[in-house]
Amino acid sequence: MASIFERLIGLETEYAIRFRAGDPSAPRLPRFRIYEAVLAALQQRIVTVRARHFKEGVFLANGGAVWFEAERPASGGGLIEGATPECRTPRQLIAYQRAQDRLLAEAALTDKLPGQVRLLKNDRDAHDNVYGAQDNYEAALASGPLLWLWRLGLVALLPLAIVTWTGIAACLLLVLCYFAFAGLVYLAGRYLVSDRNWLATLLFGTDLAEGRGTCVHAPIWLESMLQLAARVITGPLAVALDLLLRGTVFRRIRRQLTPFLVTRPLLAGAGMIDRAGDFLLSDKGPAINCVLGFGGFWGDRPLYNMGHFFKAIYAQAWFSPREYSRLFAARQRLQIGLGDSNMCEVAEYLRVGATLLVLDAIEAGHLSSIPRMASPIRALHAVCRDTVFREPMASLDERPATALQVQWHYYQACHDFVSGSADAPPEAAEILELWRAALEGVEQFATQGQIPATLVGTLDWATKKYLLDHAAPRACWAERKKIDLCYHELSAEGYFEMLRQAGTFPAIVAPEEVERAMRVPPADSPATMRGHYIREFSTGEQPMTASWSSVTLGSGWNAHVIPLARRQRRVAPRHGVTGSSTSGHQT
């Protein structure tokens, strides 16, 4: 029997930080310092524990997590990243996403900084720096011989992984030697150089008086060298793993899901104004440059991000062999890199819900006819630019098909799949109804050339285009770009928040559901027990840390690691945000 909405799902969102200094002449405040102030304010609202993770961050009592994300910390940049707890249904996930948005937006109102902080839930700044959101779905990695090939490949990679870990350890040793040497140089040089701050910045990347608050662990030149060294050391492992991944994992899903994802900006695109002033359906879509990759290792920005496999091997497995053994599992995380950050609840619900239905239909073997695309990436870029929805970008049953026709094809297949499933939850029908209405709205726009009222507040690209067309049709680029960005600001002055406050848009989750999700983890998920432990033990005498797979009480030799079960006893109805019953949990 086909399963619908049985897998674990989660969303990751990177929030841009907008900071307006009280004193305009003050130097730019490092983003890490802002993150620390926001985190301190967040900890006034919800209990947290330190994350055992390669990024600086915490896990929350509702099971989610917050990190500081920085590609180049020495430059002073960075973002605040939120990750929802692992959920089971799209509706539950939207409640936790809204809870995360609210917790962080309220924390950003902190008065502990010399200026005003606001968060933007978007994907691209005015200078085309890209970040944004990713969707995560538990999915069948492979089956039969391919699964065994993947496992054999992992065993064969082990010697290369050991060489890589040795190289990384040697590199870290050299860095320690450098800092010991730099310390001696500083102690001697401070009597010879008049400007000690200059010397400290040259040697350590920061004024020593600023200390940890800048999150700078090395000067920019050393950071660049270390990044290059890391690529050289991990390069052979990356190449070998890349080949193994391409040949074995998620092959069937990738083949059948890709045309849906390529055309998904029709439903879930956030819309944007590009450098030429043109309106595009998606802000992240045009930056996607390959189907599969590690997300930044080669300068790649993939549709399917396999970076977590790579990180698990080179960054986590060398101090936790269990992380390596997890890679042998038959079901693992499928991460989709193409995910615009949505402000409209319906768009976010459709982004996750429609993708889940397609995945469920694929795994049930229900999808027979798949649209074909000569180049998915070229097709994706064409979809993002085609705001009249008439350009053929795929072939369907040997005939050219537009993005809209591809979406209708998947809708119909999922409709048939759900209709034929005796145990389909009512939420599946609700998603199909919203999907149909959205496609009809897009079709109406394609024929009439005007945004239908039904799409305003429902789909982000349509809502943003409506604002641009009505508020600033002939304004200069900077004004239109401000509308593009301020649409995503999570504050009362944010343009979408103004629309939300007007209360005339359809909402998916009730305020009570969001309130609850701000405090309590979802049921039937590893987050259930994680949240329980955080609430019960975070203030105890023993230090506590958490990760996605376990919690650790105590430290050193006395540390007690408690694995988190993937599936908890079902204690709640299938719909709505369901709190966890802490009794009866497996420990």
Add this chain to the structure above:
Amino acid sequence: MSPETAVREPESCKVEPAAGPRVIALQDIVEQVRHDSQQVPNRYLDESTVPHGGE
């Protein structure tokens, strides 16, 4: 009643359908957005820059 004898409503009596609360709210917000987007837009773009981006 033939078209010739039909009573024609005087132009002055024609009433436009009243805009619903949703339309009025949208118009209000469009006006606010128009005004706010004109306030130092370049400063806003600069304040929200994310050097080097993210994942």
